[in-house]
Amino acid sequence: SSELTQDPAVSVALGQTVRITCQGDSLRSYYATWYQQKPGQAPVLVIYGKNNRPSGIADRFSGSSSGNTASLTITGAQAEDEADYYCNSRDNSGNQVFGRGTKLTVL
Amino acid sequence: EVQLVESGGGLVKPGGSLRLSCAASEFTFSSYTMNWVRQAPGKGLEWVSSISGSSNYTMYADSMKGRFTISRDNAKNSVFLQMTSLRAEDTAVYYCARERTSYYYDRSNYSFDLWGQGTMVTVSS
Numbered sequence: 001s002s003e004l005t006q007d008p009a010v011s012v013a014l015g016q017t018v019r020i021t022c023q024g025d026s027l028r029s030y031y032a033t034w035y036q037q038k039p040g041q042a043p044v045l046v047i048y049g050k051n052n053r054p055s056g057i058a059d060r061f062s063g064s065s066s067g068n069t070a071s072l073t074i075t076g077a078q079a080e081d082e083a084d085y086y087c088n089s090r091d092n093s094g095n096q097v098f099g100r101g102t103k104l105t106v107l
Numbered sequence: 108e109v110q111l112v113e114s115g116g117g118l119v120k121p122g123g124s125l126r127l128s129c130a131a132s133e134f135t136f137s138s139y140t141m142n143w144v145r146q147a148p149g150k151g152l153e154w155v156s157s158i159s160g161s162s163n164y165t166m167y168a169d170s171m172k173g174r175f176t177i178s179r180d181n182a183k184n185s186v187f188l189q190m191t192s193l194r195a196e197d198t199a200v201y202y203c204a205r206e207r208t209s210y211y212y213d214r215s216n217y218s219f220d221l222w223g224q225g226t227m228v229t230v231s232s
Contacts, residue, residue, distance in 0.1 A: 030215060043202070048218035
């Protein structure tokens with residue numbers, strides 16, 4: 001299967017830690033990538049590869065992987081982290097595929 | 108400034124055609140695979156197509172095969188998406204995205220590390 005499965009919505013209290021997960025068979029062959037998207041804006045790369053953050057991304061964002069599951073962890077969530085988060089990977093045909101996204105609410 | 112700027116979106120009737128362009132700035136354009144990703148109103152991201160740096164290979168999502176054609180002009184630092192036989196369900200913001208490849212001992216990763224601001228395509232009669 002080339003699908004990536006994400007929970008539709010997750011909430012976290014301000015300052016607490018939240019984990020957003022992504023499951024798919026292709027994640028056994030490829031590391032996932034994570035994007036943050038705020039309303040009306042283009043997606044922004046937050047985590048790629050084994051656990052890499054592009055320049056400018058806060059170090060409270062981290063990634064991990066185990067088997068067919070990838071996780072994005074936000075340690076000490078801030079109000080500005082409220083956004084949609086998408087995972088992405090290649091599938092076994094070489095095509096790119098996205099998860100359906102997780103809407104993160106910071107309470 | 109390193110950036111991607113899309114253009115060419117607009118309103119088109121069902122069955123019509125449209126050509127999107129994406130202009131790249133301040134990076135070695137020919138070294139990167141480029142992609143188009145779209146997002147229908149209120150929906151998630153959907154990968155559309157990719158083209159390698161030298162145009163050696165192109166790939167398409169199944170629902171776009173035979174209708175969309177990706178191309179690039181490295182001399183003009185631009186990538187294009189020719190869309191034909193457009194349908195209402197093609198209505199979306201279309202983003203141009205640069206692909207970054209990372210290799211590790213156990214797996215690889217192909218991420219979109221630079222995005223344009225998007226161009227809106229509306230298919231409606």
